[in-house]
Amino acid sequence: MKQFAYNKLLIVLIIIGLFASLFINIQRHQVEVRNNSIELIVDYEDLVALAECDGVPVEEVMKQAKDAGITSLAVYETTFKKLNVNGKTTAVNGSDVLTSYYTGAMTDPNWRKLVEDGTIKGTEIYVTGHHDQTFKEVHEDLVRRLGKDRVTALNVGGSTVLAVKAQFESFEKMDLGMPTDEMEAVNKGGFYVLARPTNYNKCTEDDVDAFFKRIDNYKVSGIVFSGSQTLGAPDYSEYTAKKMAERDLTLGMIEGVTQLQFFHQDGMLDIAKANDYHSARLYSIPKDEQKKMKIGECVERWANTDAERNIRYNLLKIFDKPAPGMTLLETNMTYFSAVRDKLEAQGYTIGKAGVFDHFYPASWLRALVMIGVAAACVLYLCLVIPGLKKKYIYGLLIIGIIAAAGPVIMGHGNKIRVVAALLSANVFPVIAVIWQMDRFRAKSADEKASLPKMIATGVIALFTCGIMSYVGASYLSGSLADTEYLLEVNIFRGIKLTFVLPIILVAIAFLQRFDVFDGKMDDTEGFMDQFRKMLDMPVKVKSLLILFLVLVAGVIFVARSGHTMGMPVSATELKFRAFLEQAMYARPRSKELLIGHPAFMLAVMGWFRKWPTMVLFALVLVATIGQGSMVETFAHMRSPVFMSFARGIGGIVLGAGVGAICMILIQLWSKFVAPKLSCKNK
Incomplete structure (x- = not known):
């Protein structure tokens, strides 16, 4: 042998x-064991949509969400698509302005004079403001994103109108910076803001400073960048990290679709490394998948996800259809509170997202x-x-x-x-x-x-x-x-x-x-x-x-x-x-x-x-x-x-x-x- x-x-x-x-x-x-705090998040836009669907004031929906355990509301950069709906700022295609003039629908003499002088051009876009702070922010961000040569301020009857050289369809979807009115409403409702900014083209330190200056007056728990780049990428990611560290802001890293590593964003790992990985993993049940799930199944998904994959940012999406015997609002508040109760029963605390020690x-x-x-x-x-x-x-x-x-x-x-x-x-x-x-x-x-x-x-x-x-x-x-x-x-x-x-x-x-x-x-x-x-x-x-x-x-x-x-x-x-x-x-x-x-x-x-x-x-x-x-x-x-x-x-x-x-x-x-x-x- x-x-x-x-x-x-x-x-x-x-x-x-x-x-x-x-x-x-x-x-x-x-x-x-020490990293046991989970942040429950809902998109601010989703709560507004929920209020509109059930005909309930937004403030009431926010109060119920707060009582159900939601910690933070995610606030995205504003767009003209949203601004045109809320009426705070309006963007009109130059061709529509000219059509209004030639059909006789235009009655404002100041606008008629601009058309007659040849100032109004069909290839430009004209932005008017009905909310001073919002209009100021939009003006500032348009200049940053497009350059001064593409944004011209016109005086129309004592009011400022912005003439912008851009293509209207893409202009409507353009990100225009963090809306202070939404952040103020979120904080007023008792929530933290989870900021979702995008990057600027050829971003500079001044652009980064402008973003942080805008959020400085609000309670912000962390930042989860939107799009394929983080703010400051590719040259000023470490500067962004420095500004985040000064404010003790947590970086949210979006889990990849295969549940492995992260959704790729240029500059994200640079920021994480520069901040000694003061970061938390974020997960959200895909919208198409959630449509096929019941409330109980979603709750179990969150319980397993947080326990098995160290997720600390839970971005909850609302249900589009009510559960049997409930209104749409009741369905979602039941969902939110059930997630909170399940996580607390497992020993987690609900608050700002926890991070790992060094x-x-x-x-x-x-x-x-x-x-x-x-x-x-x-x-x-x-x-x-x-x-x-x-x-x-x-x-x-x-x-x-x-x-x-x-x-x-x-x-x-x-x-x-x-x-x-x-x-x-x-x-x-x-x-x-x-x-x-x-x-x-x-x-x-x-x-x-x-x-x-x-x-x-x-x-x-x-x-x-x-x-x-x-x-x-x-x-x-x-x-x-x-x-x-x-x-x-x-x-x-x-x-x-x-x-x-x-x-x-x-x-x-x-x-x-x-x-x-x-x-x-x-x-x-x-x-x-x-x-x-x-x-x-x-x-x-x-x-x-x-x-x-x-x-x-x-x-x-x-x-x-x-x-x-x-x-x-x-x-x-x-x-x-x-x-x-x-x-x-x-x-x-x-x-x-x-x-x-x-x-x-x-x-x-x-x-x-x-x-x-x-x-x-x-x-x-x-x-x-x-x-x-x-x-x-x-x-x-x-x-x-x-x-x-x-x-x-x-x-x-x-x-x-x-x-x-x-x-x-x-x-x-x-x-x-x-x-x-x-x-x-x-």
């Missing part, structure tokens, strides 16, 4: 690195983690290369330590940390499975073992293997954890690889230990010899069909992982997921509780019952999926570390239960059904 060395020095280094990673994860957990673990702690990862990689080589000489072991270890820990100690190492996390996600669950294989390999199976004994052995082995895999989870998190990863400014790379590589590594270890061709759990000449045999095997059409089905299953398995949106999830599975989300603190992953862990339990049963080695080989590979998935869960760094831990525990518990049921069914089949089928065949 081949002997594989569990080198004691390597194990000691892994244990030391484990303690360092655990210390980092405790710090991380404390940082995550969290960057000490470099010496991180270096110990890197050393542990290097030791684990060398240990894996020891477990697949029998009789590996110590000089090679220690030589590889020294090289690994220098490559992994050196950059971290010198204050760099961002890339090597990602590599270390990737290795942790792949190597540690593999070592856990290999250790279980060696443990069973050293024992003699009791073919007459009772079903309860097999189940108990399987459960104990599964939990033990899971604990060992969690060492890798701690290492993965300890390698990456800092504020940038918690915000998902940086992300773990290699999610797809972590679903495939552990299976390959375990397959190599299995073939180094067992001969899969003779049907017995005996020794083998090694991986390469068996691999050659596999390549030389004659293939039947039936075998090709089976291999094709396995390949399809593998493609589906990999495609459904991560956030690529490449493989849809069935309605039945969505309902099953929703059930688990409501029933448990953290929903276990399907690949663990329905695939990986049951396969682990069946592999234990197969060892007791001396099933063909090829069958055990397949079961062990499938079992590896569950162990790898437990560790890969921690690669989603935006999810709280405790939630990832609880998710894995739930998967083991339920997976062990599913596995036990499978063992019972197989036992019943072999005891009652199989003998009858055998008799019929005879």
